[in-house]
Amino acid sequence: MKMRRVRVAVCAITVAAMAVATFALTTRKAVALNVNGKTTMVATYAMTVDRLLEEQGISVKSHDLVQSTSGGTLADHAVVTVRSAYQTTVNVDGEEIPFWTVADSADQLIGFFKANESKASSITVNIDNVYKQLTGGMVINRKGPVTVVADGKSSQAPNGKLPAASILDSKGITVGKEDKVSVTESGSQTVLRVQRVTHGQETRTKVVPFETQTIVDSSLQPGETVIRQQGENGEIQQTYNVTYVDGVSSSETLESETTTKASVNQVVAVGPAKAATDDDDKGSGDGSDKASGKDSDTTNSDSDSSKKDDAKSDADADKNKSDAKSDSTSKGDTNNSQSTSQNNQNQNTNQNQNNQNQNQNSGQTTQKPSQNTNQNQNNNQNNSQNTTQKPNQSTNNNQGSGSSTSGRLWHPSVAQAQAYAAAAAAQRGWTGADWDALVWIWNHESSWLWNAENAYSGAYGIPQALPPDKMGAGYRDDAAVQIDWGLSYIAGRYGSPSQAKQWWMQHNWY
Numbered sequence: 001m002k003m004r005r006v007r008v009a010v011c012a013i014t015v016a017a018m019a020v021a022t023f024a025l026t027t028r029k030a031v032a033l034n035v036n037g038k039t040t041m042v043a044t045y046a047m048t049v050d051r052l053l054e055e056q057g058i059s060v061k062s063h064d065l066v067q068s069t070s071g072g073t074l075a076d077h078a079v080v081t082v083r084s085a086y087q088t089t090v091n092v093d094g095e096e097i098p099f100w101t102v103a104d105s106a107d108q109l110i111g112f113f114k115a116n117e118s119k120a121s122s123i124t125v126n127i128d129n130v131y132k133q134l135t136g137g138m139v140i141n142r143k144g145p146v147t148v149v150a151d152g153k154s155s156q157a158p159n160g161k162l163p164a165a166s167i168l169d170s171k172g173i174t175v176g177k178e179d180k181v182s183v184t185e186s187g188s189q190t191v192l193r194v195q196r197v198t199h200g201q202e203t204r205t206k207v208v209p210f211e212t213q214t215i216v217d218s219s220l221q222p223g224e225t226v227i228r229q230q231g232e233n234g235e236i237q238q239t240y241n242v243t244y245v246d247g248v249s250s251s252e253t254l255e256s257e258t259t260t261k262a263s264v265n266q267v268v269a270v271g272p273a274k275a276a277t278d279d280d281d282k283g284s285g286d287g288s289d290k291a292s293g294k295d296s297d298t299t300n301s302d303s304d305s306s307k308k309d310d311a312k313s314d315a316d317a318d319k320n321k322s323d324a325k326s327d328s329t330s331k332g333d334t335n336n337s338q339s340t341s342q343n344n345q346n347q348n349t350n351q352n353q354n355n356q357n358q359n360q361n362s363g364q365t366t367q368k369p370s371q372n373t374n375q376n377q378n379n380n381q382n383n384s385q386n387t388t389q390k391p392n393q394s395t396n397n398n399q400g401s402g403s404s405t406s407g408r409l410w411h412p413s414v415a416q417a418q419a420y421a422a423a424a425a426a427q428r429g430w431t432g433a434d435w436d437a438l439v440w441i442w443n444h445e446s447s448w449l450w451n452a453e454n455a456y457s458g459a460y461g462i463p464q465a466l467p468p469d470k471m472g473a474g475y476r477d478d479a480a481v482q483i484d485w486g487l488s489y490i491a492g493r494y495g496s497p498s499q500a501k502q503w504w505m506q507h508n509w510y
Contacts, residue, residue, distance in 0.1 A: 027045070027076075028043055028044070028045055029043070029044055029045070029046075029074060029075065029076040029077075029078070030042075030043055030076060030077060031043075031044055031052065031074065031076075031077070031078050031079070031080055032077075032078070032079045032080070033052070033056065033080050033082070034079065034080065034081045034082065035058060035082045035084075036082070036083060036084055037104065042056065044074070046074055047073065047074055048072055048073060048074055049066060049068045049072055049073075049074055049080055050072075051074070052074055052080060053066070053080075053082070058082060060082065061084070061085065062472075062484070063085035063087075063100035063484065064082065064083060064084050064085050064102070065081075065082070065083045065085065065102050065427065065428065066080070066081070066082050067080070067081045068080045068081075071495070072492075083102035084102065085100045085101060085102050086100070086101065086102075087099065087100050087101075088101060088109070090109070090110075090113060090423075097408075097409065097416070097419065097420055098408035098409070098480070099408075099420065099423065099424075099480075100424075100484070101423075101427065102427055103427075105140065105141070106140045106141065106164075106183040106190075110183070110185045111426070112422075112423040112424075112426040112427055113419065113422065113423040113426075115422065115423075115426035115431045115435075116422035116423070116425060116426055116431055116435040140160050140161075140162070140163070140164055140167060140183055140190065140192055141160030141161070141190040143160065143190075144160055144190075145157060145158050145159075145160055145190075146160040146167060146190050146191070146192050147189060147190065147191045147192070148167060148168070148171050148173070148191075148192050148193075148194075149191055149192070149193045149194070150168075150171070150173045150193070150194035150196075151173075151194075151196065155171060157170065157171065157192070160190060164181060164183075164192060167192060168192070168194065173194060175194060176196070176197065178197040179194055179195060179196055179197050180193075180194070180195040180197060180245065181193070181194055181195075182195070195245050195246045196245070196246055196247075197243065197244070197245055197250075198243075198244045198247075199241065199242070199243055199244070200241075200242050200244065201239055201240065201241055201242065201255065202239070202240045202242050202252070203237060203238070203239050203240075204237075204238050204240065205235055205236070205237055205238075205260075206235070206236040206237075206238055206257075207233050207234070207235060208233060208234035208235065208236055208259075208263045209233055209263070210231035210232055210233055210234070210263045210264055210265055210266055211231070211263070211265050211266070212231065212265065212266045212268060213265045213266065213267050213268070214267075214268050214269075214270060215228070215267060215268070215269050215270070216269070216270060216271075216272055217269040217270065217271065217272075218271075218272050220269060220270065220271035220272075221271045222271045222272055222273060222274040223270075223271055223274075224270070224271040225268060225269070225270050225271075226268070226269045226270075227266065227267070227268055227269075228267040228268070228269050229264070229265070229266060229267035230264075230266060231263075231264055231265060231266025232263060232264040233261075233263055234259065234261050234262050234263030234264075235259070235260050235261040236257050236258065236259050236260065237257065237258045237259075237260045238254060238256070238257040239254075239255045239256045239257070240252045240253065240254055240255060241253050241255050408478060408480040408481075409450075409478055409479040409480035409483070410477055410478060410479075411450060411451075411477060411479075412450060412479045414447070414448045414449070416479075417448050417450065417462060417479045417483065418439070418448060420479065420480060420483060421438070421442075421462075421483045421487070422435065424483060424484065424487055425438055425487060425497070428487065428491060430487075430496060430497055433498055434496050434497045434498050435497070437496075437497035437498045437500065437501040438490070438497035440501055441497060441500060441501055441504055441510060442462055442463065442486070444504070445462070445463065445464040445510075446461065446462050446463070446464055448462055449462065450462060450477070450478075450479040450482065451476075451477075452464065454466075460475070460476070461475060461476075461479075461482035461486075462479060462482045462483060462486060463482055463483070463485065463486025463489065465482070465485060465486070465489075470485070471485040472484075472485060490510075493510075494510070
């Protein structure tokens with residue numbers, strides 16, 4: 001009976017605690033909701049930030065930033081901040097990087113790239129596609145004056161806190177629909193530049209070289225050559241549509257082409273080949289016979305002997321051709337055998353070198369069983385750092401040129417990938433120790449290679465997502481897709497790279 005009473009009491013206490021917890025979670029909360037700089041106080045019963053945003057009709061896109069002082073679970077007096085992202089293009093030391101940002105000023109956007117990347121000495125923000133964003137209140141430089149460059153003239157705008165449109169209006173500068181507007185920060189100077197875009201046509205003459213035609217003329221002596229018709233080059237008139245930026249050709253397309261002069265072939269006549277003679281067939285004349293001490297007269301027996309010798313010579317020639325063909329085949333087989341042997345030797349050498357490298361690095365590398373890492377020597381990034389990888393992780397270090405053929409960050413180098421990630425992380429406030437932790441995690445996961453793939457699990461990309469396709473469209477080649485997903489994953493699961501690193505060090509994965 002006593003035990004039954006204890007159990008009843010425990011159950012009652014549990015039910016009461018659950019009721020209190022439920023009441024606490026479902027009680028009315030006062031939340032400060034900041035959307036793109038505008039703050040409103042909201043009363044809600046929502047338990048999560050996502051539910052709050054859904055109640056308020058706020059649509060959050062993939063690159064928008066949502067932050068809450070109470071994490072994912074909504075608490076009373078929490079502050080929820082939503083910042084809408086837009087896309088621009090940033091030129092970092094000559095490399096064009098399309099970038100989604102929530103910056104409210106050009107200097108803040110540039111600051112994102114500089115926060116974690118000291119090597120970015122010169123950064124240009126191309127703001128053509130976000131001009132409305134600038135006119136809507138995005139300032140250029142909150143720190144001080146701005147240098148305005150347009151139409152070959154340079155002047156100073158003392159109030160850098162004004163939007164770009166206001167600064168240009170104050171200088172009497174009108175921006176055309178296609179003109180390029182950019183902001184560059186180099187050292188302590190901020191430059192607002194307007195480049196005029198114009199269009200025109202250029203007509204060019206293309207030379208068409210003549211061809212040479214050879215004919216046989218029986219009236220000419222053997223080996224004689226005579227030009228019967230002089231060749232003349234032709235001409236084609238081409239018209240190009242050209243786009244100029246500040247008067248310099250930027251791009252062009254071929255509009256049309258017309259043949260204005262046909263080319264004339266050059267005709268060369270040559271004499272017929274010299275007919276073969278009996279003396280040529282014998283291969284020696286009287287002088288040869290005399291030189292050898294033989295009489296020039298021949299007997300029937302000599303003639304018969306000569307015919308036999310000729311027949312034997314023909315037979316030997318046929319045999320030689322056959323032998324040559326056989327030798328050629330034999331040589332081909334030998335070459336193939338040698339090539340195969342050479343390839344095998346090269347493979348064995350490469351395997352031995354890989355084994356030697358693994359043995360040499362065994363004191364610096366902590367690996368799990370069956371780990372297979374194939375790294376080309378031309379990529380030496382992060383090789384000096386200690387590396388811990390997941391089981392059977394196979395990293396392919398073949399690098400692309402970094403040119404953006406498709407997507408926003410197509411086949412980038414390690415430096416390009418880190419420059420992009422540095423700015424994206426800074427937008428979330430991840431600088432200093434958090435940035436160092438992020439570099440450390442992705443060094444261990446993939447060495448920051450966009451095409452790193454775990455042969456055992458199938459995890460792919462810089463953040464080693466599994467399954468890979470959850471990163472989104474273009475994940476196999478676009479490092480921006482990989483990095484954006486990886487940062488969102490860390491924010492949602494761990495809150496920060498520093499906390500993700502602590503988990504990684506305890507479990508060897510994150």
